[in-house]
Amino acid sequence: MDRKEALERVKPHLTEHRYVHTLGVRDTALKLAEKEDVEKDKVETAAIFHDYAKFRSKEEMRRIIEAENWNEQFITYGDELLHAPAGAYLVEKEVGIKDEEILSAIFWHTTGKVDMSPMEKIIFLADYIEPNRKFPGVEETREEAEKDMDCAIKMALRNTITFLLKKNQPVFPETLFAYNHLTLNTNG
Numbered sequence: 563m564d565r566k567e568a569l570e571r572v573k574p575h576l577t578e579h580r581y582v583h584t585l586g587v588r589d590t591a592l593k594l595a596e597k598e599d600v601e602k603d604k605v606e607t608a609a610i611f612h613d614y615a616k617f618r619s620k621e622e623m624r625r626i627i628e629a630e631n632w633n634e635q636f637i638t639y640g641d642e643l644l645h646a647p648a649g650a651y652l653v654e655k656e657v658g659i660k661d662e663e664i665l666s667a668i669f670w671h672t673t674g675k676v677d678m679s680p681m682e683k684i685i686f687l688a689d690y691i692e693p694n695r696k697f698p699g700v701e702e703t704r705e706e707a708e709k710d711m712d713c714a715i716k717m718a719l720r721n722t723i724t725f726l727l728k729k730n731q732p733v734f735p736e737t738l739f740a741y742n743h744l745t746l747n748t749n750g
């Protein structure tokens with residue numbers, strides 16, 4: 563599938579705001595990919611489809627996660643998490659993308675996980691720092707992303723965890739594990 567077709571396939575599933583975000587993630591992901599050993603066209607496809615399921619009903623997304631026997635914490639730790647695993651499923655079933663690297667990057671783009679692949683890291687970080695994102699800490703994370711992707715991901719995870727704690731919300735365990743792992747294994 564070429565870029566034009568991919569964008570045409572995703573557009574009806576997104577709001578205008580989310581489509582602009584998707585284009586930002588695509589551009590940022592391609593920039594991050596320059597320094598990594600990854601296939602650029604796969605990075606672009608993963609970025610374009612990463613939020614494919616964002617506007618599906620919560621019931622549909624919960625049903626998919628249950629039927630696939632995926633970690634039920636995707637359901638119990640907050641509705642924001644549903645669209646990532648559900649998106650990986652729907653992109654495979656409805657769009658016909660079977661590539662495991664792409665599907666896994668979509669699956670983990672919201673929570674992150676321990677030992678992410680280069681493709682997973684790129685999509686996770688691009689989703690966090692793309693130019694339309696505006697929240698405290700994003701500029702520092704953008705600057706770090708130009709120097710060290712792992713340190714930038716650690717900053718993004720720390721910001722997310724801090725945000726959740728301040729709002730008295732639970733932290734998805736894999737997010738915490740990813741933060742711990744990077745804190746123990748990166749400098750800066």
Ligand SMILES: [Fe+2]
Binds near residue numbers: 612613645671672689
């Ligand atoms: Fe997302």
Ligand SMILES: [Fe+2]
Binds near residue numbers: 583587612613689
């Ligand atoms: Fe996104």
